[in-house]
Amino acid sequence: MTTPFAVEVFQNEYLAYGHGEVHAVVTVRGAHGPVGPLSQGGPAELAEVIMLDCSGSMAAPQTKIIEMRRAAKAAVDALPDGVWFAIVQGSGIAEAVYPTRSELVQADKRTRAAAKAEIGRLEPDGGTAIGRWLTRTRELMATRPNAIHHAILLTDGQNGERTSEFDEAVAACVGRFQCDCRGVGADWRVDELRHIATALLGTVDAVRRPQDLAADFRSMIDTATNRAVDRVSLRVWTPRNASVRFLRQVAPHVEDLTGTAVRVNELTVDYPTGAWGSESRDYHLCVTVPAREDDVEMLAARVNVVVADQVWCRERVRAIWTKDIDLSTRIAPEVAHYTDQTELAQALQEGLQARRAGDEVTATIKLGRSAQLAHQSGNESTYRLLQHVVDIEDPSTGTVRLKRNVDTIDEMVLDTRSTRTVRVNR
Template sequence: MVTFSSDVNQNAYLSEGATDVHAVVTVKAVTDSAEIVSDGPAGTGAGPGTAEVIIIDSSGSMEGKKITEARRAAAVAIDTLPDGVAFAVVSGNSSARVVYPTSQTGLAEASAATRSAAKQAVHDIRAGGGTAIGQWLTLTRSLMETRPGAARHAILLTDGQNWESEDVFAAALARCEGVFQCDCRGVGADWRVSELRQIASLLLGSVELLRTPEQMADDFRAVVAAATARAVPDVTLRVWTPKGAAVRFLRQVYPEVDDLTGRGGDVNERTRDYPTGAWGAGTREYHLCVDVVPGPVGTRKLAARVTLVAGDTKLSEALVLAVWTDDTDLSTRINDKVAHYTGQEELARAIQEGIEARALGDDATAATRLGRATQLAAEADDEGTLRRLAKVVDIDDPATGKVRLRRDVDALDEMDLDVSSTKTVPAKR
């Protein structure tokens, strides 16, 4: 049983004529009265109607240690599946094929017998051919569509870059939106972070760098355990705004930054639903900005109602307020949590822009943006990001963001910084 609660952090006071209302909405999901502060493994049983597809890159570049470890990781993931979970294994190169189940269409039900048969089938995967990720996703979509209403999740592993045209890939990816979630894993240094981030963002998943093939098995075990523990599928944030108001943006800001603004669907004239995927125990936080019609000084109004819903069931609700005042001491205060996550969002942008500028040979812009990232990470006491930055730049003064680009940067270290740029640290209590 998962129970939900919502809370709002904001400074509701606005100066006369002001129209933009900022708030951080914190949503907590708790199982068995034990709060868990991050999305992760939450028990051994799967929620009702759970589907899992394991997608393994079997292109030619996987030959050798990588395909051997990928087969082992797939077997570990299969062993992690609780009884009753619907599952399949897909092998992808220039095309895509279902490795298991082999004797039927759709997905198999996890049991001792099917897990054993699936591991045997996985053992026969061989490397060869190119990389057509859109085809892998398309096949996964067709499998997932045989389980409507289930919490549908895939894990995708690759070591390379997609060979399909951008249009073909984008069209395949768009058809998968809303059908299943997908966590992406890149092994080695020859894949594109931006490519897997595009998949993970649209399909409400995550991206991780696996530096060595030996990391695959433990990572697969953790990902599948977490996915099959999420017992509430297809949860949405429903945002109501009053007449004349509009959502300027809605972004998930913890545990990762992900912009949901363009993914909202109209429920009615004043209400939009934003997808958040399946939930287990955990905490997620969202930065909401609403443009409202200003009121006279002394006016107090509801700027937004944020409701977490699954189907027709309301799981939790939070209210965002607006109060106009001529007291500048009240209206100029910035809520600590709003300020923190505004900084975290800027930090992610600064890292990505700095890495992009460095790749283009624009050293001045790269140093400026990575220096700003260093400054923001220091202000947030984000030691993990500072450690990653220090492998890409020499940090002279973190407080002012004074840095020098390093010339001897390991490609994996730069990729690690890029991949981790969207991960955020929680606001201080």
């Protein structure tokens, strides 16, 4: 049986005497179509729930609710026949407006038309209780337990629930479905949607104009419905006296997976990565091993791709100690590139936070470093977004000046997209 994944490891395996930190970039490529256990009984079942903010603020301006309806209808039109779906109206409560019964319905010509009719009747009213929207979505997803579960969440405002209530709702959804989050307008909080997207293995983005919602919704549906392999994890084995210091996804965006580890046994941990289609992702793995003072080689880690508890492929990460300085000081280009991309994401977020706090000195230093890293690594999209916030005088040195009049939405777009990376040139 053909494997659904291919794995490559890029590293400089040589360490200087007395050093005990091993770095490697692991590239995982997913094949299209269900494989192995998922192929039994036909194609993978897909489930989609679209959560729409219908709070009172969606009426100001009126274009928000109008474009939200248009985007939701476009998303429904993009659903292939057979996908199970529902539309949730979110305000201070969460209500499934289609179907009205407590289950999902399969997409076909009739159900898509009925869903779009209900979407057309949505009106803004009430507050914002995002945790309750997520809880209702989790309940709906539970009616199709064997499906690949994906949701879209759109809001224009800040959550009105107690922090504990919100956090508990997010935690209860972990592993139940993936969720892509979108904010429209400039009155929502990036940290709230990033918290959801991080926990639920999704994306977060700021939609600059309500008119852009429809294209974005169609894109999210297309990506979600082309994923055919679910419950995929990276499994990392390390020998005794060694441990994973961190594991980060570094392409197509930066996401620290270290805290998501699920222990399999004393030497092995799994890192859930959600559902996959025909795509490629890069991960930066750092393993600490006992330092040596002699010419010796050891296996520092084994990286496996696991689908529904079945191991499909394995690659090794090695450590070789040497007194040859030329060998031990080389940095693998992949490791160097993604180390810079991770620093870029962190510097952007810290710079924007300092700017909001009125700390202009820190903001200038951090955003200047961001401009330098974006320029050096060829991250042109981030470089262009930075120019909305700072005047870049010399990108090679990171010399910038803070702009005085910055639209809030420009800052939010830069914040949400701060973790997007460019792939290393190989």
